[in-house]
Amino acid sequence: MGFALLLTSILTITLRAGTSLIYATVGEIYTERSGILNLGIEGMMLTSAVVAFGVAYYSGSVWLAVGAAMLAGGTLASIHAFLTVTMRANQVVSGLSITIFGGGLASFLGERLGPATNNYALVGLVGPRFSAVVIPGLSEIPVMGALFRQDMLTYVLYLLVPLAWAYLYKTRDGLNLRAVGENPQTADAMGVNVMRVRYLATIIGGMLVGVGGAHLSLGYAPGWSENITGGRGWIVIPLVIFAMWNPARAVLGAILFGGINAVQFRLQAGGTTVPSAYLNMLPYLATILVLVAMTSWETLSHHIGAPAALGVAYMREDK
Amino acid sequence: MNSERKTAPDTPVLRMQGITKRFPGVVANDRVDLELYPSEVLALLGENGAGKSTLMNVLVGLYRPDAGEIYVRGERVEINSPRDAAMLGIGMVHQNFMLVPTMTVAQNVILGIHDLAFVPNMREVSQRIRELSDRYHLQVDPRAYIWQLSVGEQQRVEILKLIYRGASILILDEPTAVLTPQEAEELGGILSVMQSEGKSVVFITHKMGEVIAFSDRVCVLRQGAVVATRNTEETTPRDLARLMVGRELLFRLDKQPAQPGSEVLVLRDVYATNDKALPALSGVSLAIREGEILGIAGVAGNGQQELAEAITGLRHIKSGELHINNANLTNCTPLKAIEAGVSHIPADRIRMGSVGDMPVADNIAMKGYRTPPMSKHGVLNRQRIGDFARRMIEAFQIATPAPRTHVKFLSGGNIQKTILAREIDACDTLLIAVYPSRGLDVGATESVRRRLIEQRDEGRGVLLISEDLDELLTVSDRIAVLYEGRVMGVLDAENADREALGLLMAGASAEELPGASSAVDEPGA
Numbered sequence: 001m002g003f004a005l006l007l008t009s010i011l012t013i014t015l016r017a018g019t020s021l022i023y024a025t026v027g028e029i030y031t032e033r034s035g036i037l038n039l040g041i042e043g044m045m046l047t048s049a050v051v052a053f054g055v056a057y058y059s060g061s062v063w064l065a066v067g068a069a070m071l072a073g074g075t076l077a078s079i080h081a082f083l084t085v086t087m088r089a090n091q092v093v094s095g096l097s098i099t100i101f102g103g104g105l106a107s108f109l110g111e112r113l114g115p116a117t118n119n120y121a122l123v124g125l126v127g128p129r130f131s132a133v134v135i136p137g138l139s140e141i142p143v144m145g146a147l148f149r150q151d152m153l154t155y156v157l158y159l160l161v162p163l164a165w166a167y168l169y170k171t172r173d174g175l176n177l178r179a180v181g182e183n184p185q186t187a188d189a190m191g192v193n194v195m196r197v198r199y200l201a202t203i204i205g206g207m208l209v210g211v212g213g214a215h216l217s218l219g220y221a222p223g224w225s226e227n228i229t230g231g232r233g234w235i236v237i238p239l240v241i242f243a244m245w246n247p248a249r250a251v252l253g254a255i256l257f258g259g260i261n262a263v264q265f266r267l268q269a270g271g272t273t274v275p276s277a278y279l280n281m282l283p284y285l286a287t288i289l290v291l292v293a294m295t296s297w298e299t300l301s302h303h304i305g306a307p308a309a310l311g312v313a314y315m316r317e318d319k
Numbered sequence: 320m321n322s323e324r325k326t327a328p329d330t331p332v333l334r335m336q337g338i339t340k341r342f343p344g345v346v347a348n349d350r351v352d353l354e355l356y357p358s359e360v361l362a363l364l365g366e367n368g369a370g371k372s373t374l375m376n377v378l379v380g381l382y383r384p385d386a387g388e389i390y391v392r393g394e395r396v397e398i399n400s401p402r403d404a405a406m407l408g409i410g411m412v413h414q415n416f417m418l419v420p421t422m423t424v425a426q427n428v429i430l431g432i433h434d435l436a437f438v439p440n441m442r443e444v445s446q447r448i449r450e451l452s453d454r455y456h457l458q459v460d461p462r463a464y465i466w467q468l469s470v471g472e473q474q475r476v477e478i479l480k481l482i483y484r485g486a487s488i489l490i491l492d493e494p495t496a497v498l499t500p501q502e503a504e505e506l507g508g509i510l511s512v513m514q515s516e517g518k519s520v521v522f523i524t525h526k527m528g529e530v531i532a533f534s535d536r537v538c539v540l541r542q543g544a545v546v547a548t549r550n551t552e553e554t555t556p557r558d559l560a561r562l563m564v565g566r567e568l569l570f571r572l573d574k575q576p577a578q579p580g581s582e583v584l585v586l587r588d589v590y591a592t593n594d595k596a597l598p599a600l601s602g603v604s605l606a607i608r609e610g611e612i613l614g615i616a617g618v619a620g621n622g623q624q625e626l627a628e629a630i631t632g633l634r635h636i637k638s639g640e641l642h643i644n645n646a647n648l649t650n651c652t653p654l655k656a657i658e659a660g661v662s663h664i665p666a667d668r669i670r671m672g673s674v675g676d677m678p679v680a681d682n683i684a685m686k687g688y689r690t691p692p693m694s695k696h697g698v699l700n701r702q703r704i705g706d707f708a709r710r711m712i713e714a715f716q717i718a719t720p721a722p723r724t725h726v727k728f729l730s731g732g733n734i735q736k737t738i739l740a741r742e743i744d745a746c747d748t749l750l751i752a753v754y755p756s757r758g759l760d761v762g763a764t765e766s767v768r769r770r771l772i773e774q775r776d777e778g779r780g781v782l783l784i785s786e787d788l789d790e791l792l793t794v795s796d797r798i799a800v801l802y803e804g805r806v807m808g809v810l811d812a813e814n815a816d817r818e819a820l821g822l823l824m825a826g827a828s829a830e831e832l833p834g835a836s837s838a839v840d841e842p843g844a
Contacts, residue, residue, distance in 0.1 A: 172435045179419050179430050186417035189381065190431030190480075191402035308421075316381060 011146035018258030027208025034201035039095025042233025043102020048213030069214035077206020181307030338387035365540035366760030410481030580609035589639035614795030660747025675727030680708035732763035
C-alpha cells in the first residue's frame, strides 16, 4: 500500500510538472506543422508567465490571467509570423530574437509591474493560483486517481489533446495545415491560402505556449521569479521531434520529462548523498538521451519525419 | 500573328487573348492568343523557354499576366489564384507533381476543396474516387500513400484530383516525360476517354511524336509568341519541328560503327542501397569498353541514380567490385575517381551539377582548379581561369552574357552545356551521363548527343543513363536494362526494339521476350 501511495504521489507531480510542457508542445506542433519553426518558445513562455501572474495579482481572476497570457504569447508569435511569413526572414534568427526579447521583457515587467509597497517588483508576492480540484470518487482509484487530483488547466488538457489530434488528422482544416507544412506549392495550387494558414498556425501555437507559461506562474510554481521556466521552452523543441509532430504523442514526452523531475524531487526530499546539481540536471539529460534514441529508431522504421517544408519560406512566383 | 485558324462549329470553351507576361529581363509570353474547343485535345508545342508553362500558369492563376484577357465559355474572367481557376473548372497537372508524399491518395484528392465538410467522410471520398477511376480508366487505390506509388500512378492521382473537382478544362504539362512507353500509351487512352466525356485538354510538350499521336490541334510557340496553329491531321513532324525551332533540323545523327577497345569499366556483382537504406543495386555486373556507349534503360528509380553514384565514388558499394582501367577503385573517394579520368554529368544539374550562385567561369573551372595552370600553390590564377572559360564558352556555344554571369541566370540547356564543357574537358577514360538531355529542347539535345558520340569516337567509354528510348536507341551501341537494381538483359542497340525494351523495363526476364532472345546477352556473362 505504501508503494501505491508513492506511485500516486509521483504521478500527481508528474502531471503537474508536465502540464505547461504539453500546452507548449502542442502549440509548437501546430506551428511547425505549417512549416514555421518558432524557436521563441522560451521567451514567449517567460513573458506570458509574468503577464499571467501580474494580471492575476491585480484582477484576482486566474482565468482573466490565462486570457492575458494567451494574448501575450499570441502577440509575440504574430511578430514571428510577420517576420517569417510576410518578410520571409530566416526563421531561426527570428525565433531566437523572440526568445531574447521575451526573456528581457519578462525580467523588465517583473521589476516594474509590482506594487509600490514591494518596490514595484512582482518577485515574492502571493497571488491567486490554480489549486488542485480533487474529484470525489475518481480520485480514490489507486495510482490512476492521480489523474483526478489536478488543477483546472490540467483538466482542460484531457479535452484539448484529443481535440488537437482529431483536428489535425480528421478535419479538412487539419489536412490543409499538414499539406502547407509538407509542400506549400501543392497546397497553393490546390487552392489553400498558404499565408493565412501559416499566420493562424503560428499565432494559435503562440497562444497555447502562452497557456503553458501561465500554468508555470499560476499552477506549478505559483508566483513570479526570474527564469521561472528553467529552460522548459527549450525542452519543447526536442519534445516536438519526439512526438513526431503528433499532439497525442506530445503527452508521452512531457510526462517523461515531468516524471523524471518528480522522481528527482522525491530523491532530494528523501535526502540522498548525490549533490542536488546533478539531480537537477537529470530530467534534461534523460529527456535528450531518450529523445535521440527514440527518434532515430522511429525515423528508420517509419516513413515519417519533420514536415518537409519546415523552415522554408514560400513565395508563389519564386524561381 | 497566328495565320491559320480552324473554323469550328462550336464556340470556344476557352479563349486567351493578347496574353503578355514579363519576367525580369525576359518576355515569357508576347501577346499570345489561344482558343480551346469543347472535347478537344490541343497540343501546346515549343522548345524549352518558349513560354508554354508560363502561359498555362497564367491560366491557372499562379502567375498574373501583365496584359491580356481570358474568356471562359464566352465570359470575360479574372483568374487571380488557383482557387479562381478551379471554380471555372480549370485544372493543371504540373510537370513536378503537386502531391504530398506522406498523405494518402484520397487525402491528396480532397486537399484544398473549399466546400468540403469540416470532418470529411473518407469512406465516401474513397468510394467516389473508385467510381471515377473506373469511369476514366485511372486505376489507383485511394488508401495508398503517395510515396508507395509509381510515377505513372502518381500522374493518375493528379488527373483524378482535377476530375474529382469537376474540372472541364485540363492542362497537362509534359505528361509523358516521366512515363514508360507503355504508360505513355495508356495516357493516350485516358485522353480519349476524357474527350468522349466532354472534357477539353491542353497538353504541353516538345515531342513531335506525341503531338501527332494524341492531339486534334496543335499550337506552336516560339520565344514566347504563337508562330502557328494547325489541325494535327494537316501537319507533319518535320513541319512542326521547323516551326518550333525556326530552322530545318537534322533528325539523324551521323554515327560510325563502334570501334571498341579494351575494357575501361568493369562492375562485378555490385550491391548498394539507396538513401532510405533499401536495396538499390542487387548484383549488377556490367562492362564498358573504350570507344563504346553503353545505354542504361529503365523506369526512373530502378537503381540508375545509385549506379552512377557508385561508379563515381559518391555511394558506398556494400559488396562487389569496381574496376576502372584495370585498377580496383571499389569505394574510392570521388577525387580518386576524378583522377582516374571519370567524368560525371549528374541527373540533377541544378543541385549537383552546378553552383547557381557562382559564375559560369568558376563552374567550368571546378574540376581543373586544383592544378596548374589554373592555380599555383593553392592560389587561383584568375587570368588563366578566365581564358579557359572563354575558350569553353565558345567551343560549347554556351549562351551567357559574360563568363562572370552567375549560372542560375542561364537556361536549363545552357547550364547543361556548362557542365558538359567542364566534364568533357576533364574526361580521360569514362564519361557517365545521367539523363543528359532531360528537359532540353531539340537544339540543345542534338548538341548533347553529338558530344557523347564524339567522346566515344575519341576512344572513351560512355555510360548513358536515359529514360528516352529514342535517345538510347540512336546514341548507344549496347543497351542494358535495369529493373529493381538488377540488369534484366543487355541488348545490341542495332537490333533492339522498343517493345522488348519496354517489357524488360517492366520486369520481364530476357527469356520471356517473344522471339527476341537471340538479341539478348545474358547479363554479367
